[in-house]
Amino acid sequence: MGSPLFLFDFDQTLSAFDFRKRLPALAAATGMSQYHLASRWWAGGHERAAEAGEYATTEAYLAAFREVTGAPLTREQWLRARLAAMTPVPVALDALRLAASLGTASLLSNNPIVFHDCFAELAPEAASILGGDGLVSAQLGARKPGALIFARVLARFGVDAADAMLIDDAPANVAGARDAGLAAFEFRLHGPDANSHDLAGAIRDFAAQVGSRHGIPG
Structure with missing residues (x-):
């Protein structure tokens, strides 16, 4: 832990x-x-x-x-x-790489099982960072923003809600994660309130908070 x-x-x-x-x-x-x-x-x-x-x-x-x-x-x-229909987002992939270096990183996407089975072909860079696997809602039998999917993913990783953070563009999913006790970052790539440049800092801050809570030196 x-x-x-x-x-x-x-x-x-x-x-x-x-x-x-x-x-x-x-x-x-x-x-x-x-x-x-x-x-x-x-x-x-x-x-x-x-x-x-x-x-x-x-x-x-x-x-x-x-x-x-x-x-x-x-x-x-x-x-x-x-x-x-897809275009990789470099700043988010950089953040994924950073997150994987500071803790455990996983996909949590509302998608069918065929997406999971094709993940390495759909997103080779993300799959490489995640070790080839991408966790999707179909595997968990529940969708975001419902509480059940967050309970099941936390149980799958054996992690307390306070030690988990969701990065998601959908306000409803962010709210659902927070209601379930997780931290969350609402990712906005475009527009006047774009905050992609803040994501790396948010990830580092959260990792430090978790480490401090568990007595792990920064």
Whole structure:
């Protein structure tokens, strides 16, 4: 005990994400219209269910996608469409590297199991820092900002809430983490209230606080 746990969101934190690019790529791959895919899968709540762990394997996720939309989708097509919508965020990756040097760093992202299985291909730099693994909500059977996901991730790492920090762009997720007793940093990359330059300092400060609380010299 005494080592901080840093939990990083993925979309809009470690990587910029534009669904307006992902949906056309999926439409092109499947031959279905964007409207059809969005209305059947996303508006129908199936992606949210997948993020909550309804589909235990990539194969189950892809089979469900086909059943719901009528569109066969391979792992490779899913991967290419996801990559088309993503751009790494260097300042956040630097912060992830810093966090890993000061304690334990992990992904904590609302995503389906197929994302976990493709993580090393989707985000090779982040995967390298994290040792190749990326923890997603589907593995925990709960989504942010609910209290259950934070309870389960803390139990998984054997860490007290006071020794854990979430870095996330979504205000609701930040509030959920704080309600669960974690520290949290609301990451804002753009706009007049951008604070990406403050993230490294916040990580160092939190690591020092945890160390001090456990009697570990800085």
